[in-house]
Amino acid sequence: MSRLLTILLAALFTLSALADSDNAAVVPGAQYVLRNVATGSYLMKDGTTTKNEAEASNWRVVTNDTIHYDDAETLYIVYSDDTVMQLTNGGITGWKVSFSGKGNTTYVIPSTTTDRTFKFRYRYLTDTRYLNVEADAQGNERLTAARTPSAYNDWEFVPTSHPKDYRYRLMSMNRSGSNTKYTIAYLSHDVLGKEVWLSGWVAVPTASEGGACNADHLLFSTHYTMCKNSEVPSQTDPYDGFTFNLSRNKPVMIEPDYLGYGITKDREHPYCAPDIMAEESVDMLLTVHDLLRDMHAMDCSTGTYPTYGIGYSQGGAIILACQRYVENSPKLTEAQRNAINWVRTCAGAGPYCSLSTISQYYFQDNLSMPVAAPLLVMGMVAAYPDIFGDIKAEDYFSEAFNTAGIVDKVRSTDYTIDELNDAIKKACGTTMQSILSEEAKDVNSDLTQHLLKALGRSDLTRDWTPKADIWFFHNTDDDVVPYLNTMAAYKGLKDRCQGECAIYTTGVGMSHLAAAIDFMARMILGNYK
Numbered sequence: 001m002s003r004l005l006t007i008l009l010a011a012l013f014t015l016s017a018l019a020d021s022d023n024a025a026v027v028p029g030a031q032y033v034l035r036n037v038a039t040g041s042y043l044m045k046d047g048t049t050t051k052n053e054a055e056a057s058n059w060r061v062v063t064n065d066t067i068h069y070d071d072a073e074t075l076y077i078v079y080s081d082d083t084v085m086q087l088t089n090g091g092i093t094g095w096k097v098s099f100s101g102k103g104n105t106t107y108v109i110p111s112t113t114t115d116r117t118f119k120f121r122y123r124y125l126t127d128t129r130y131l132n133v134e135a136d137a138q139g140n141e142r143l144t145a146a147r148t149p150s151a152y153n154d155w156e157f158v159p160t161s162h163p164k165d166y167r168y169r170l171m172s173m174n175r176s177g178s179n180t181k182y183t184i185a186y187l188s189h190d191v192l193g194k195e196v197w198l199s200g201w202v203a204v205p206t207a208s209e210g211g212a213c214n215a216d217h218l219l220f221s222t223h224y225t226m227c228k229n230s231e232v233p234s235q236t237d238p239y240d241g242f243t244f245n246l247s248r249n250k251p252v253m254i255e256p257d258y259l260g261y262g263i264t265k266d267r268e269h270p271y272c273a274p275d276i277m278a279e280e281s282v283d284m285l286l287t288v289h290d291l292l293r294d295m296h297a298m299d300c301s302t303g304t305y306p307t308y309g310i311g312y313s314q315g316g317a318i319i320l321a322c323q324r325y326v327e328n329s330p331k332l333t334e335a336q337r338n339a340i341n342w343v344r345t346c347a348g349a350g351p352y353c354s355l356s357t358i359s360q361y362y363f364q365d366n367l368s369m370p371v372a373a374p375l376l377v378m379g380m381v382a383a384y385p386d387i388f389g390d391i392k393a394e395d396y397f398s399e400a401f402n403t404a405g406i407v408d409k410v411r412s413t414d415y416t417i418d419e420l421n422d423a424i425k426k427a428c429g430t431t432m433q434s435i436l437s438e439e440a441k442d443v444n445s446d447l448t449q450h451l452l453k454a455l456g457r458s459d460l461t462r463d464w465t466p467k468a469d470i471w472f473f474h475n476t477d478d479d480v481v482p483y484l485n486t487m488a489a490y491k492g493l494k495d496r497c498q499g500e501c502a503i504y505t506t507g508v509g510m511s512h513l514a515a516a517i518d519f520m521a522r523m524i525l526g527n528y529k
Helices: 015-019 239-246 274-296 314-328 334-340 354-362 372-383 399-403 406-412 417-428 446-457 484-493 512-524
Strands: 024-026 031-036 059-061 078-080 083-089 095-100 107-110 118-124 127-135 141-146 155-159 168-176 179-189 195-205 218-222 252-256 307-312 342-348 469-474 501-505
Touching: 118 155, 168 274, 179 274, 195 274, 218 274, 218 314, 252 274, 274 314, 274 334, 307 314, 307 512, 314 334, 314 342, 342 512, 354 372, 354 446, 354 484, 372 406, 372 446, 399 406, 399 417, 406 417, 469 484, 469 512, 484 501
Parallel strands: 218 252, 218 307, 307 342, 342 469, 469 501
Antiparallel strands: 031 059, 031 155, 059 078, 078 083, 083 095, 107 118, 118 127, 127 141, 168 179, 179 195, 195 252
16 A cells, blocks of 8 residues: 655755745755644654744655645655655554654645645545644644645645754665665765765665664775766666675665766766765765664764775776775775775776776777777866866867767767767777877877876876775776776785785676676675675
8 A cells, every 4th residue: 555655856955045946845955844834833753743943853855856836746755864754544443644764655735725835645545635733622732634625734844943964865765675775965075176966876775664774784886987877876776786686795785976977967077087086985985874874773983884895997996996095095084984994895897097098099990989088088187177277178089079079978968888989980980090189199299298197197006005905807808998907906006905905807708898797796696795
């Protein structure tokens, strides 16, 4: 009878944001108290009411759009901490109002009884009930599920004067059996160091639906190259999510979208800029610690739940950069490092040295993934404005490449890798010589020197001493990321690594993509642990 509600975005806006939208009733992610129109009482999450706004529950609206007073009925529910409001048909015992961690489909609909208010409605077959306050002659109140619309089941969303400090916003919540999957927004910083909300995906195994987490470790996964926004973790259950669904280990699994995707799809993506990507990704990891504490009674602060990192291709480089960031960045406190407790990195076929990657591209007759070249160039220009100044990404590409609008297609995040590869092939061919401008092909030109300087910043093979284990996986026949990357990283780090540094040859004879399946199969089977 109950339907699991998949709830969409949340964003924490200020009260001024409400004033900016004349007909907006509820701003996504803001915190409210719910006030009954007839009694003036506020709704508590234990199913009672109070006249004191300071005592009232802070309800967070979990939805991807502002709810307007004149909206048609919606499927959104109001939620606070791990408490979901429900109206339930109890059969012979009648309707009741309940509050729990379990999701029901409760409709939020504009009221026709009182202007600019809402009702909470639940329907079973032909029987419709509303969340209602019933008051007796002595002024005692109780919540009921009323059949008749009235001011007693009209509710106002009032911005709370006592907001709680949340570092994350819930974009969706899907509770099914013994696991809960979230998409969240979390606070981090962009390439200029300015605060920005980013997004990602989290999966939590639980002892019961919506209950305490029963995982004994965290699996932090950084995804491979994606160009279409609808493919990133917050938009769809990620491919890496199979590691959670099928894993014998049942970890808490965490996967960021990256800047330039998810809720920041209109921003430039700093592709293969490991210092930037690592900080943004680890910010999500730390934020999920808060979510696990708030939602699933899991305290990560003492390092009881170790972290394992996995990533393939672009994700392979990012996950190695995350280990470096966790172990070395002065932006983290020792308490945060201890809480993360990074144990091992499993990095598959990553461009750990982008400079060597693009250098090899120069001498290839054919690029099997031609979009990798412009992604590298555009990523460097986006990541390091201090190096490039007024230089634009388009300056690096041939006239045929630019005329075809490839850069705009990449920036739009509307196209898959295959679609972009086809567009490049059709426009100018699949060699660096056909993709680059004449000046960019000259290694001594000022334009190229700026690019080489930026690529040098992305080198993960030197200048740090790893503390945790590093396991490299790579296919010697890789047709996209040269095997030289892994050999250089392994040789550069193995003698300094204080943990185990090992290299495993996988997917011999396979393409880069086919070897990715081999790598993920190993992860699903729990080989990271």
